[in-house]
Amino acid sequence: MSEPDYNDAVRILDALSPGRTVVLTSALDLRPLLRRLQDERPREYYWSVLEAGPAQYRVEVGRRLTHGARAVSEYLGGDNQRLDAILDTVRRLVREGAHQEAAHAFAEFSCGLEWHIDAEETTLFPAFEEKTGIREGPTRVLRDDHRQIRFRLTEIAGALHAGDVAGIERAIAALGSALDEHRLMEDQVVYPLIDQAMNDAEERDELVRRIQVT
Ligand SMILES: [Fe+2]
Known part of the structure; x- marks a missing residue:
């Protein structure tokens, strides 16, 4: 089986307005998606893992209002x-x-x-x-x-x-x-x-x- 590319999830997140959040639910581990967001969209999103498997993964992802450096x-x-x-x-x-x-x-x-x-x-x-x-x-x-x-x-x-x-x-x-x-x-x-x-x-x-x- 090929690796999931998470393109659909990235499209959902790219359509998110700044300041808004969305909860993504998947049977797949969502950590590769989070790493991809960091590489391709640095400082754009923040997230909290709500459920970390093994049956289901849920992550709340929010779009930041600014791209400023975080502390x-x-x-x-x-x-x-x-x-x-x-x-x-x-x-x-x-x-x-x-x-x-x-x-x-x-x-x-x-x-x-x-x-x-x-x-x-x-x-x-x-x-x-x-x-x-x-x-x-x-x-x-x-x-x-x-x-x-x-x-x-x-x-x-x-x-x-x-x-x-x-x-x-x-x-x-x-x-x-x-x-x-x-x-x-x-x-x-x-x-x-x-x-x-x-x-x-x-x-x-x-x-x-x-x-x-x-
Ligand atoms: Fe602590």
């Missing part, structure tokens, strides 16, 4: 806000007793947060350590936090699966407070410091580009 604070800080909004939706759905919808929203949240953590650990933290020379400071604390956060994700998934409402609420509250502290260090220390440590806007954008393809 880590804006890019990963924005992703943190997006994830917070999904977690609020999960909390609301649990309160309303809509457990199936809550599980669906949580799967999307979990997929996004796993990606975010992975991008930080494989790309952002090594860049931070190299650029600032600080290896045993904030990135070590944040890596420890990530282990705790991943444990909470497993706990919530288990409670949702068991329909244990009290357990779900307890685990989401524990995740929420772990995330609050974690985000404070990211948003106020690590993201601004790495942005400042870069030589110029082009170098900042190049790091965002590398984070984006994680």
Whole structure:
């Protein structure tokens, strides 16, 4: 079988107005499409992976309003806000007793947060350590936090699966407070410091580009 060329998806995205988003759903892995967008349409789009297989892949792709260089604070800080909004939706759905919808929203949240953590650990933290020379400071604390956060994700998934409402609420509250502290260090220390440590806007954008393809 020949490799998919994703031309139809590219046509849909090229027709998208700046500021608008679209959700693409496919049985095929959409990562090759995202890499192609980066190569052929640099700085044109942003995206969030909503579902990463194996049965189905879903990605929300938005067209940027400008082609300006991006910074880590804006890019990963924005992703943190997006994830917070999904977690609020999960909390609301649990309160309303809509457990199936809550599980669906949580799967999307979990997929996004796993990606975010992975991008930080494989790309952002090594860049931070190299650029600032600080290896045993904030990135070590944040890596420890990530282990705790991943444990909470497993706990919530288990409670949702068991329909244990009290357990779900307890685990989401524990995740929420772990995330609050974690985000404070990211948003106020690590993201601004790495942005400042870069030589110029082009170098900042190049790091965002590398984070984006994680
Ligand atoms: Fe993090």
